[in-house]
Amino acid sequence: NAGVTQTPKFQVLKTGQSMTLQCAQDMNHEYMSWYRQDPGMGLRLIHYSVGAGITDQGEVPNGYNVSRSTTEDFPLRLLSAAPSQTSVYFCASSAPGQGKRDGYTFGSGTRLTVV
Amino acid sequence: AQTVTQSQPEMSVQEAETVTLSCTYDTSENNYYLFWYKQPPSRQMILVIRQEAYKQQNATENRFSVNFQKAAKSFSLKISDSQLGDTAMYFCAWFSGGSNYKLTFGKGTLLTVNP
Numbered sequence: 359n360a361g362v363t364q365t366p367k368f369q370v371l372k373t374g375q376s377m378t379l380q381c382a383q384d385m386n387h388e389y390m391s392w393y394r395q396d397p398g399m400g401l402r403l404i405h406y407s408v409g410a411g412i413t414d415q416g417e418v419p420n421g422y423n424v425s426r427s428t429t430e431d432f433p434l435r436l437l438s439a440a441p442s443q444t445s446v447y448f449c450a451s452s453a454p455g456q457g458k459r460d461g462y463t464f465g466s467g468t469r470l471t472v473v
Numbered sequence: 474a475q476t477v478t479q480s481q482p483e484m485s486v487q488e489a490e491t492v493t494l495s496c497t498y499d500t501s502e503n504n505y506y507l508f509w510y511k512q513p514p515s516r517q518m519i520l521v522i523r524q525e526a527y528k529q530q531n532a533t534e535n536r537f538s539v540n541f542q543k544a545a546k547s548f549s550l551k552i553s554d555s556q557l558g559d560t561a562m563y564f565c566a567w568f569s570g571g572s573n574y575k576l577t578f579g580k581g582t583l584l585t586v587n588p
Contacts (some may be wrong), residue, residue, distance in 0.1 A: 389574050391575065392578075393578075398482070400477075400479075400578040401564065401576075401578040411588075416575065446516065450518075458506045459575070461508045461510065461523065462576060466515075
């Protein structure tokens, strides 16, 4: 099983560019989330989804868009990259009821640098 | 809003010794779950141990155990017989047992195990 797959693993962007971070899971998980990890800040929730067609904002949503057209995919879009978006991004998923048992299944992260 | 506080940004321990990482949290809910995640240099998020708030018995997983004090809202992680492979960032996380699907993380504690 692939679990949660994030692509790319590394990316360098110029200020103002846009890009999409991809996240796919093959476990038929309904719940998916995007977190960003910054030094000294832990992981902070950007956006999350409880099923196809349903998304909601987390703690730090500004500058990011998401959509959930399928159960498997949950892409994160940076509309106009800024240096403040330099971070490591994690995608995570879980099935209903699984989160409380096992926490979330995490991808391996994308390290994004905006110059 | 729920908050999770890890007051020790960095800790170090000698190999084979015992170390305790602290975590406190703030919530008005009665039904919730607590987790400790390990993040080694590979960046992968690994679930170490979980605790259900309604259980009084402290969770244990091999060399890892927790001291859960519900009234004090404290959830510390004890690592016994520390090994070099335990060197990692450790995150404490809170998860609601209700309709909230979001994991709330602390800022992390960087643990270094010295030979």
